[in-house]
Amino acid sequence: xxxxxxxxxxxxxxxxxxxxxxxxxxxxxxLMGYFPITPSTEIxxxxxxxxxxxxxxxxxxxxxGEHGSAGINYGASTGxxxxxxxxxxxxxxxxxxxxxxxxxxxxxxxxxxxTRSVSGPLDIRGDHxxxxxxxxxxxxxxxxxxxxxxxxxxxxxxRLAEHKDVRLPVIxxxxxxxxxxxxxxxxxxEDRKIVQDFVGDMPEGFINxxxxxxxxxxxxxxxxxxxxxxxxxxxLAMYNAKEVFEQLAEEYKEISGREYKVLDEYMMEDAxxxxxxxxxxxxxxxxxxxxxxxxGIKAGVISPNVIRPFxxxxxxxxxxxxxxxxxxxxxxxxxANGGNLTQxxxxxxxxxxxxNTIVLSRIFSLxxxxxxxxxxxxxxxxxxxxAEKGYAEVPFDYFGVHPGDPDKAPKRVLxxxxxxxxxTGLIKVEKDETTDKLNVKIPPLRALTKKPKRLAPGHGAxxxxxxxxxxxxxxxxxxxxIVVLFHTGCGMVVTTGYPYSAHKGTYIHNLFQNGAATLSGxxxxxxxxxxxxxxxxSDDFTFIMVTGDGGMDIGMGPSIGAALRNHKMxxxxxxxxxxxxxxxxxxxxxxxxxxxxxSNVGEKQGGKAFHHKDTPQIMAATNIxxxxxxxxxxxxxxxxxAAKAQWYxxxxxxxxxxxxxxxxxxxxxxDHQGNAIVGTAVNSCFFPLYExxxxxxxxxxxxxxxxxxxxxxxxxxxxxKTKHLLKPEYEATLKSFExxxxxxxxxxxxxxxxxxx
Numbered sequence: 001x002x003x004x005x006x007x008x009x010x011x012x013x014x015x016x017x018x019x020x021x022x023x024x025x026x027x028x029x030x031l032m033g034y035f036p037i038t039p040s041t042e043i044x045x046x047x048x049x050x051x052x053x054x055x056x057x058x059x060x061x062x063x064x065g066e067h068g069s070a071g072i073n074y075g076a077s078t079g080x081x082x083x084x085x086x087x088x089x090x091x092x093x094x095x096x097x098x099x100x101x102x103x104x105x106x107x108x109x110x111x112x113x114x115t116r117s118v119s120g121p122l123d124i125r126g127d128h129x130x131x132x133x134x135x136x137x138x139x140x141x142x143x144x145x146x147x148x149x150x151x152x153x154x155x156x157x158x159r160l161a162e163h164k165d166v167r168l169p170v171i172x173x174x175x176x177x178x179x180x181x182x183x184x185x186x187x188x189x190e191d192r193k194i195v196q197d198f199v200g201d202m203p204e205g206f207i208n209x210x211x212x213x214x215x216x217x218x219x220x221x222x223x224x225x226x227x228x229x230x231x232x233x234x235x236l237a238m239y240n241a242k243e244v245f246e247q248l249a250e251e252y253k254e255i256s257g258r259e260y261k262v263l264d265e266y267m268m269e270d271a272x273x274x275x276x277x278x279x280x281x282x283x284x285x286x287x288x289x290x291x292x293x294x295x296g297i298k299a300g301v302i303s304p305n306v307i308r309p310f311x312x313x314x315x316x317x318x319x320x321x322x323x324x325x326x327x328x329x330x331x332x333x334x335x336a337n338g339g340n341l342t343q344x345x346x347x348x349x350x351x352x353x354x355x356n357t358i359v360l361s362r363i364f365s366l367x368x369x370x371x372x373x374x375x376x377x378x379x380x381x382x383x384x385x386x387a388e389k390g391y392a393e394v395p396f397d398y399f400g401v402h403p404g405d406p407d408k409a410p411k412r413v414l415x416x417x418x419x420x421x422x423x424t425g426l427i428k429v430e431k432d433e434t435t436d437k438l439n440v441k442i443p444p445l446r447a448l449t450k451k452p453k454r455l456a457p458g459h460g461a462x463x464x465x466x467x468x469x470x471x472x473x474x475x476x477x478x479x480x481x482i483v484v485l486f487h488t489g490c491g492m493v494v495t496t497g498y499p500y501s502a503h504k505g506t507y508i509h510n511l512f513q514n515g516a517a518t519l520s521g522x523x524x525x526x527x528x529x530x531x532x533x534x535x536x537x538s539d540d541f542t543f544i545m546v547t548g549d550g551g552m553d554i555g556m557g558p559s560i561g562a563a564l565r566n567h568k569m570x571x572x573x574x575x576x577x578x579x580x581x582x583x584x585x586x587x588x589x590x591x592x593x594x595x596x597x598x599s600n601v602g603e604k605q606g607g608k609a610f611h612h613k614d615t616p617q618i619m620a621a622t623n624i625x626x627x628x629x630x631x632x633x634x635x636x637x638x639x640x641x642a643a644k645a646q647w648y649x650x651x652x653x654x655x656x657x658x659x660x661x662x663x664x665x666x667x668x669x670x671d672h673q674g675n676a677i678v679g680t681a682v683n684s685c686f687f688p689l690y691e692x693x694x695x696x697x698x699x700x701x702x703x704x705x706x707x708x709x710x711x712x713x714x715x716x717x718x719x720x721k722t723k724h725l726l727k728p729e730y731e732a733t734l735k736s737f738e739x740x741x742x743x744x745x746x747x748x749x750x751x752x753x754x755x756x757x
Contacts, residue, residue, distance in 0.1 A: 007194075007255050009187040016144070016179040019151035019186060020086065020112050020172075021046035025056040026192035027158055027199055029110075030081030033061040033072030035554065036585040036598065037091035038124045039176040040114035044086065045583065045597040052602025058084070062586055062598060065513055065554030066091040070098035073109055077102065077169075078218055080208035082158065083109040088176060089116035090511055092130045094554075096137070102169045103138030104234060105219050107206075108161030109169040110154060111139070115279075115330075116176040117367045121498065122488065122509065125368020126176030127330040128278060132340050134171055134308075138234055140241040141308040144174040145264070145279045147184045149305075152258055156248050158199045163248075165240040167206070171308075177368060178280045187256070198255060242309045263314040264303045267293065271300030273383040274319070275376065276327040276345060278303060281365065285376040292380060299380055307341070312348035319349065323387035324358040326379045328399070332363045337396045339363060360392045362399040369400060410499045417452045417504050423479045424451055427639075429647045437693055438647055440640045448476045448639070452504065454484075459502040460494040464671030466632065466661030466678065467491050467574050471546065473632045474572060474659060477642025481505065482542045483522065487515040489549030490581040491574065512547075512554040516562040516571060519545045523567045542646050543567075548574035548661075550587035552615050559656075563622035566653035570645045573615060573656075576663040584666035588613040591686070592740070593733040595721045596666070606730050607722075611740050619656040620692040626655040627692040633679030637689055637700050644693070660687045668720020677718050683708050684715040685745040690752070697751035712738050 014022070020043045024032070034044045050056055063069035066087055077083045087095065092113055102109065118129040134141055142157055144150045150172065157170040174180065189195055207216050222230060242262055249260045266286045268274065275285050282303035292299040302318055302325075304311050319325060329339030336343060338361035349355045360382055365371045379399075386392045426448065428441040442448070454475040461468055467490060475482075485508040486492040492509050495502040510518040523543050529535045547555060552573050559571055578596050579585040585598040591612045595601045599608040620627045626648040630638035638659070645655035660681055662674035669677055681687040682701065689701040703709040713734065716722040725734045751757040 007257065008190060009256070010190045012186055012188070013183045014147055014186050015042075015181050015183050016147040016150040016174050017042040017114070017181065018046060019147045019188070020154060021050065022188060023151045023154035023195070024058070024084050025050050026189070026195040027082065027155065028056050028192070028196065029058050029084040031059045031061060031073070031076040032084045033063050033069040033076065034085055035063045035066045035069045035087070035091060036579045036582045037066070037088050038582050039116060039126070039180045040086040040088040040091075040112065041582050041585060042180070043112060043114075045585070048598045048605075049600050049602075052600040052605040054602075054604040060598070064556065064588065066094040067098065067513075070095035070102075074098055074102050074107065077107040077109050078207070078209040080202065080206055080210060082202060084111070085109070086112040086114065088114045089118050089124075089130045093118060093133060094513060096133060099134075099137040099139060099169075101219065104230070106167045106234070106237070107169065108167060110157045110161060111169065111171050112150075112154065113171050113173040114176045114180045115173055119511070120509075123367040126178055126180075127366045127368065129331040129366070131173050132331045132333070134173070135340055138238065139169050139171045139308065140166070140238060140245075140306070141171045141173060142245075142306055143279050143304060144172060144179065145283055145303065146179060148186045148258070149260070150174050150179065151186065151188055152252065152256065152260065153305075155195055155198060156245070156252055156260070159248050160241060160245055162203050163244045164203060164205065166237050166244050168234070168237050168241065173279070175280045187258075194255060198252065238309050242306060242311065245306055260305050262304065262306045262311045263318060264305055265318055266301040266303075268300040268302060268318050270298055270321065272298040272321065272323045273380060273387055274300040274302055274322050274325050275379050275383070276302045276325055276341070278307070278330070278341070281328060281330070281371050281376075284371055284373055285379070288373050288376040288380060291377070297380075297384065310344050310348070312344070312351070315345060315348045316352045316355065319355060319357045320352075322357045324360065324383040324392070326360040326362060326383040328362050328364050328379060330363075330365050337361075342396070358386045358390075358392050359395070360386055361396045363397075364399040375400070414456055414504065419481050421452055422481060424448065425479075427477060427479060427643050429643050431647075437696075438644050440643050442477070442636065442639050442643065445635060451476060454482070454504055455495060456502045456504055458500075460497065461490065462663075462665050464662065464664040464669075464674055465490070466576070466663065466674045467548065469674065470574055470632045470659045470661040471572070473635050473638050474630065474642045474657070476635075477639035478542055478544070478646050479643075480540060480542060482544055483508070485510065485515055485519045485522075485543075485545045487512050487545070487547045487549070487551040487555060488581070489547070489551060490576070491546055491548060493581055512551050514558055515545050515547060515551065515555055516559040519543055519569055520562045520565065520567045523569050527568070540650075542649055543569040545569065545571045546574065547571060548576060549581045550579040550589070553588045553613075556618075559619070560622055563619060563624045563654050563656065566624060568649050568652075569654055570649045571619075571654065571656045572645075573658045574661045575615075575658055576661050576666070577612075578663070578666060580663050580666050584663075589615065592737050593722065593725045593730065595724065601724050606724070606733055614744065616656070616658050616692070620695075620697075623695065624654045624656060625652045625694060628655075628657045629687065629689055629691075630657055630659045631678045631682050631687065631689065632659070632661070633675050633682060634689060634701055641691060641700075644691070666721070669718065673718065677715070680710060680715045680718060683710050684712045684741070685709060686712055686715055686741050688745060688748055690748060696755045697748065697757070699748060699752045712741050
């Protein structure tokens with residue numbers, strides 16, 4: 001038994017994400033490759049704050065997307081160190097391809113899956129539709145029902161993954177927002193040495209790609225019978241994980257006083273009716289058990305702490321005397337007449353010839369719908385009714401579905417804007433056959449104010465958000481009908497809260513990483529249907545993809561693919577210098593030294609550690625017809641460029657533009673200063689205005705020639721997120737920033753002066 005000094009713990013109130021970060025920091029993993037996604041993002045944010053304060057030594061690697069983060073972590077794990085990651089929902093699916101590689105080659109790590117509904121349509125709240133995709137990845141899966149279990153399971157999972165009889169990466173899953181964001185009473189070790197003594201050093205014997213004396217081959221091409229032997233060994237390791245978990249849980253009980261069995265059972269000793277629920281929902285049902293027991297009804301709740309390997313034997317024992325069991329699942333296995341766990345419980349019971357338990361299944365609480373005690377009581381009533389009848393009248397169904405009232409169907413508020421209203425005829429674009437360039441004439445801005453806005457008022461953007469003023473200025477240069485695709489991001493979230501939409505034209509949403517490919521397919525469908533005569537010859541569209549909030553990080557690959565294929569479309573990026581829709585994490589467009597929620601400022605860290613990505617130059621390198629930068633602070637320049645982009649998108653191929661926009665909430669600026677701030681960014685040459693037309697670079701506004709150039713520090717001083725850079729202790733970072741701005745500006749001037757560049 002551990003002595004009292006060793007088991008001393010602090011009592012506090014913390015969320016699941018806070019407890020996850022605390023456990024990870026105390027273990028002091030070597031590395032975390034990560035990408036932000038709600039609701040798991042907070043874990044990386046907390047860890048970054050702790051790192052800035054010097055509370056751990058974990059290398060935090062911001063990836064370009066979840067697929068990249070999984071690759072970073074896999075590569076790091078082959079180097080023989082401890083690796084951690086956290087994700088949710090579509091992010092988990094995006095990394096899914098990499099997960100069987102990690103388990104199949106037997107490299108340990110820990111992944112916290114903060115469960116959330118998988119789109120579409122998009123919903124950021126919690127259910128288990130992402131978790132069910134994990135069932136066949138070959139990773140043992142622990143399910144934490146509260147913040148306390150999140151802390152404890154991360155510690156146990158580290159040992160479990162590294163155990164000689166397991167050697168598999170492990171998932172710790174818990175409910176998004178319910179467990180991740182709600183504070184609960186918790187206990188944790190104040191002295192991290194207790195945690196580090198429990199997990200111990202990395203065991204010997206792992207393959208290590210960083211041992212020059214022992215070169216190895218990892219992930220070789222493997223044929224039958226070797227491959228099936230490999231999978232058999234992996235399967236044995238998975239089944240071993242249950243016994244090893246039980247051993248480790250007993251050890252952990254000795255130092256923590258908290259007990260975790262493979263199967264959490266509440267009042268199941270003599271239960272005749274029971275519910276089978278995962279995670280936090282089981283806690284709600286336990287209160288109902290107490291109520292029913294007071295009425296003489298022998299009710300109970302089963303909730304597994306481990307679902308991979310599936311605790312079939314324990315379930316058979318628990319259900320030996322149960323007359324009726326209702327399995328509630330927060331994800332469906334479409335077409336299977338029950339979710340995944342329903343099928344697995346039924347399969348487990350098939351092995352017990354004496355078991356006569358009636359099994360009902362209900363899909364419930366999808367998309368984060370709250371689960372209340374009265375609903376748990378309804379579940380019990382269904383089980384009681386089946387037990388009394390001796391059969392389930394409706395074995396499988398959805399629970400909580402409410403048919404809509406046709407009389408309350410949303411009515412169209414705004415009539416569609418006609419093609420004629422979108423088309424002013426005031427903007428003239430002509431091609432100069434001598435220079436092969438476009439000449440654009442636009443009327444005074446006053447004349448364009450008559451043009452309808454593409455976005456209706458009433459969207460939910462923050463006060464002072466630069467997305468809409470920037471985009472509407474751009475749209476003033478676009479004539480006629482458009483089809484617009486928005487990546488996930490602030491621009492999408494605040495304009496399309498079901499059942500309403502602020503978009504006056506046709507709008508499509510797809511995920512960060514696949515918007516450009518999606519719009520490419522639609523563009524080609526349009527032109528092919530025109531060729532076949534299935535669309536009126538007179539019908540015409542301009543196809544525009546709007547990206548931002550880091551969309552040109554995770555979506556850069558498909559965007560470059562669309563550029564290389566040269567589809568007739570426009571990609572316009574609103575650059576707010578971060579992943580603002582998930583809480584202001586750093587993106588690759590965040591400049592060096594800037595403070596975000598994953599590049600904090602503290603004793604050990606001074607904001608983002610590397611320079612920002614020059615997206616326009618990357619896109620220009622694909623040799624598309626037209627690339628531009630723009631700002632609402634210079635509206636005539638932006639409108640002209642929009643008109644050019646439209647001409648090229650309709651006649652020659654892909655055009656790309658980048659608009660710098662202010663984000664008052666996360667740049668920590670005043671709502672009304674946006675225009676002045678982005679204008680100063682231009683005049684400091686941090687965000688120069690230029691275009692690359694047919695490979696020829698032209699600076700369209702030169703603050704030096706206008707006598708308006710200002711130091712970069714003038715711009716940084718306007719932003720709350722960068723004022724620290726003006727302090728003496730950050731002089732080196734500021735100098736590096738200024739030198740990089742000057743270098744890029746000098747190169748741009750050289751290209752402007754030398755067309756061959």
